[in-house]
Each structure stands twice: as structure tokens, then as C-alpha cells.
Amino acid sequence: MNAMVTFIVVVQVLSALTIIGLVLLQHGKGADMGAAFGSGASGSLFGATGSSNFLSKSTGIAAAIFFAATLALAFVGNKRTPASGGVMENLPAAPAINAPAAPAGPAANAPAAPAAPAEGAGQSNQIPK
Secondary structure, eight states, X not given: OHHHHHHHHHHHHXXXXXXXXXXXXXXXXXXXXXXXXXXXXXXOSSOTTHHHHHHHHHHHHHHHHHHHHHHHHHHHHTOOOOOOOOGGGGSOOOOOSSSOOOOOGGGGSSOOOOOOOOTXXXXXGSOOO
16 A cells, blocks of 8 residues: 555656646747747757647646646555444453452451551651651
8 A cells, every 4th residue: 555655656746747847948929929930940850830730638638647747646545444442442451459369268357457558648648847
């Protein structure tokens, strides 16, 4: 999937650069007046009228490729993966902390020793001096 997205992006960038180059090669509407009097028409690579048709068609083809690549990127990018739970679901199971362990043997009948207070918890009942 990643290779396909990379290929589509490369095609899109190349077609965009092709469009930029072809548009810069074309003559503007103001250049037609000078070409009508013969300036530069004989020295043109495509002849007097051939360049406009060839460059226009080439620009149209490059634009169609650009739009197709854009639609393909939108289609590929819109694929949704099924929602997974969360990050915490991938963790290994931890032992239960609150479950008391049952002592075995004669110590089972002995009274349980009081738990040591947490640090700072025993000072809550004392009056400050």
C-alpha cells in the first residue's frame, strides 16, 4: 500500500512539473500579433501553427494525468481501517494488586498485623506544632 502511494505521488509531481514546463513554453495571446507578421514563425521548431496545437494537447494530457493521480491519492487516502480498541489493549496482563493473598499453614489463624501507613499518610491525624 505504501509503495502504491509513493508511485502515485511521483506520477503527480512529474505531471505537475510537465504542466509547468509546457505552460511556460507556450506563447501568450499577445505573441500572436507578432507571429502574424512573420517574426519567428520560420525559425520555430513546430512551424507557424504546429506548436500551439502540440503544446496545447500535451498540456491537456499532462493535466488529465495530474487529475487522475489526485483522484487516486484521494481514493487511497480515504480507506479507513477498522477502529481498534486502544494502546492499552496491547499490554500484557498484569497481576491484580487489590486481591488479598490467603496465607497457608499455622499463620492463617494468627491475627493479621496492621498495614504500615503510606508515607505522609500517618501525619494527617496529627496536630501541627
